[in-house]
Amino acid sequence: MTTPIRIAETGPRRLRGFIAAMTRLVEEAGEDEARILEQGRHLLADLVAVDDWLPEAYAQPHPVHYRQYLLHCDPLERFSLVSFVWGPGQRTPIHDHTVWGLIGVLRGAEEAELFTPDGLPHPAGRERLEAGMVDAVSPRIGDIHRVSNAYDDRVSISIHVYGANIGAVSRHVFDAASGAPKGFVSGYANDSLPNCWQG
Amino acid sequence: MTTPIRIAETGPRRLRGFIAAMTRLVEEAGEDEARILEQGRHLLADLVAVDDWLPEAYAQPHPVHYRQYLLHCDPLERFSLVSFVWGPGQRTPIHDHTVWGLIGVLRGAEEAELFTPDGLPHPAGRERLEAGMVDAVSPRIGDIHRVSNAYDDRVSISIHVYGANIGAVSRHVFDAASGAPKGFVSGYANDSLPNCWQG
Numbered sequence: 118m119t120t121p122i123r124i125a126e127t128g129p130r131r132l133r134g135f136i137a138a139m140t141r142l143v144e145e146a147g148e149d150e151a152r153i154l155e156q157g158r159h160l161l162a163d164l165v166a167v168d169d170w171l172p173e174a175y176a177q178p179h180p181v182h183y184r185q186y187l188l189h190c191d192p193l194e195r196f197s198l199v200s201f202v203w204g205p206g207q208r209t210p211i212h213d214h215t216v217w218g219l220i221g222v223l224r225g226a227e228e229a230e231l232f233t234p235d236g237l238p239h240p241a242g243r244e245r246l247e248a249g250m251v252d253a254v255s256p257r258i259g260d261i262h263r264v265s266n267a268y269d270d271r272v273s274i275s276i277h278v279y280g281a282n283i284g285a286v287s288r289h290v291f292d293a294a295s296g297a298p299k300g301f302v303s304g305y306a307n308d309s310l311p312n313c314w315q316g
Numbered sequence: 317m318t319t320p321i322r323i324a325e326t327g328p329r330r331l332r333g334f335i336a337a338m339t340r341l342v343e344e345a346g347e348d349e350a351r352i353l354e355q356g357r358h359l360l361a362d363l364v365a366v367d368d369w370l371p372e373a374y375a376q377p378h379p380v381h382y383r384q385y386l387l388h389c390d391p392l393e394r395f396s397l398v399s400f401v402w403g404p405g406q407r408t409p410i411h412d413h414t415v416w417g418l419i420g421v422l423r424g425a426e427e428a429e430l431f432t433p434d435g436l437p438h439p440a441g442r443e444r445l446e447a448g449m450v451d452a453v454s455p456r457i458g459d460i461h462r463v464s465n466a467y468d469d470r471v472s473i474s475i476h477v478y479g480a481n482i483g484a485v486s487r488h489v490f491d492a493a494s495g496a497p498k499g500f501v502s503g504y505a506n507d508s509l510p511n512c513w514q515g
């Protein structure tokens with residue numbers, strides 16, 4: 118039996134509390150992905166429970182496409198924390214992750230369409246995540262999806278945690294018509310990270 | 317006998333290599349300060365050996381006083397990495413650290429005047445550090461100094477590593493005439509950290 122880890126910090130220090138707690142979790146859990154997803158889900162739920170900590174610079178949409186801002190990378194690249202900012206109606210291509218991921222909605226809502234390892238529509242279909250909700254992906258439990266802002270008229274923001282420095286991972290996008298995969302490395306939109314370590 | 321740890325990365329990725337290696341060192345060394353200072357000295361020497369990795373935003377002097385930019389804080393606050401930027405002729409007050417520290421000069425040169433725990437001039441006197449050199453402080457080996465840009469006509473930059481989130485540590489400045497201590501918390505000049513995690 119495990120005691121869910123909780124974030125002790127509140128307000129602007131919530132991010133710092135998440136980073137510390139998630140670091141302890143990956144140190145303790147090692148390769149135990151099921152434990153990371155189970156306990157990490159609680160941590161991410163705490164992080165997105167209140168929308169009072171994300172600096173404005175990491176909440177800016179792009180007029181044409183969704184944006185992916187790195188908020189923190191574990192120094193040993195065991196996990197990364199990313200802010201996804203969806204302009205009205207924006208969506209990702211069909212893509213995989215190759216590592217575990219946790220998805221928490223901070224603002225607005227998002228819709229995910231699920232696909233099989235062949236890049237074809239998955240029988241499980243479609244999921245909608247509202248603000249405060251958390252979902253998980255991984256090659257073990259289902260890794261391929263296309264994610265959209267659930268709104269056509271406003272910005273949505275989701276906060277993701279991945280089991281690697283996700284912006285540097287070689288993974289795939291899939292052609293929507295044929296399911297054909299193509300390699301991609303996402304990178305990040307930002308050259309600066311939030312400094313959440315002020316006294 | 318210990319094998320000195322070296323940074324494998326070069327160029328703009330040098331910072332990332334330092335952060336990873338220093339993280340491994342504090343994880344392995346725990347409370348063994350002597351080991352951290354000995355091996356950390358090699359890591360910091362590698363980091364300041366070539367001046368090709370510090371982003372411009374963290375190299376900007378202030379017209380009136382020296383500046384302290386956080387470059388990285390260990391998620392568990394076991395160490396922090398700071399860029400000190402000295403305008404021409406600028407210097408710190410007499411101050412302590414309360415934790416171990418490593419000081420490496422990246423650009424220019426700095427002079428340190430040493431003081432006793434009473435805030436009085438130390439018989440060991442004065443040290444000058446040129447670019448590429450590394451020095452150490454700690455309550456165990458001598459913790460109180462006043463540091464100056466060795467140049468009156470140009471910027472110097474030194475890169476410091478401390479055994480805590482130094483900007484949040486309660487420590488002391490000492491009156492130059494009387495040696496009387498006064499509490500201070502330094503904070504940091506910057507709200508953003510360099511993102512050294514791009515693919």
Ligand SMILES: [Fe+3]
Pocket residue numbers: 212214262264
């Ligand atoms: Fe995804």
Ligand SMILES: [Fe+3]
Pocket residue numbers: 411413461463
């Ligand atoms: Fe100092």
Ligand SMILES: [Mg+2]
Pocket residue numbers: 443451452
């Ligand atoms: Mg010395």
